[in-house]
Amino acid sequence: MKSQAVFYHAGCPVCVAAEHQLLDLVDNAKVNLEVVHLGENKNRLAAAKAQGVQSVPALVVDGQVLH
Numbered sequence: 001m002k003s004q005a006v007f008y009h010a011g012c013p014v015c016v017a018a019e020h021q022l023l024d025l026v027d028n029a030k031v032n033l034e035v036v037h038l039g040e041n042k043n044r045l046a047a048a049k050a051q052g053v054q055s056v057p058a059l060v061v062d063g064q065v066l067h
Helices: 013-025 042-050
Strands: 003-009 031-037 058-061 064-066
Touching (some): 003 013
Parallel strands (some): 003 031
């Protein structure tokens, strides 16, 4: 079974660099990774907060928030 992951970021240079590194590291055979730019997708902000995201960049893997 694949893990579900969402990488939330705000589009700043640090976030974009982290996104690129993460995309290079993730094994797509094991993880379904979605990248969400909260500056462009403000409608996703409430969902991010509900998952426990307090700051970005943040990675949520199978419900576990990693800051």
